Amino acid sequence: MLxxxxxxxxxxxxxxxxxxxxxxxxxxxxxxxxETALLEHYHSVKTVGKALEEIAAGKITPIEPELNESEFETKD
Known part of the structure; x- marks a missing residue:
């Protein structure tokens, strides 16, 4: 089980x-x-698992850029 x-x-x-x-x-x-660990206890030993646990806990959230229509090129 993951x-x-x-x-x-x-x-x-x-x-x-x-x-x-x-x-x-x-x-x-x-x-x-x-030393930058954000959780006190991890289920996983591997760093990828620890990173996923931080995402699931809401400690890490990606910053999604806002897209403007002017940033897209249109082909006519």
Missing amino acids: YPPLNQLTSKVSSKYLIATVAAKRARELYDKP
């Missing part, structure tokens, strides 16, 4: 791709600087 469950993660972050990207980035940060 922890945290995917449905718990997708309730916090809308895109599975974004979950994977944020978790990978945070896992690298946890690997390089373990």
Whole structure:
């Protein structure tokens, strides 16, 4: 059984791709600087699992840029 469950993660972050990207980035940060841990207790031993637990707990949230219509090119 995976922890945290995917449905718990997708309730916090809308895109599975974004979950994977944020978790990978945070896992690298946890690997390089373990003192930056945001939870007192983790179920997982691996940094990716720890990052996913932080996302599920709401400690890590991605910043999604606001898109303006002017940022898109239209092809006529």
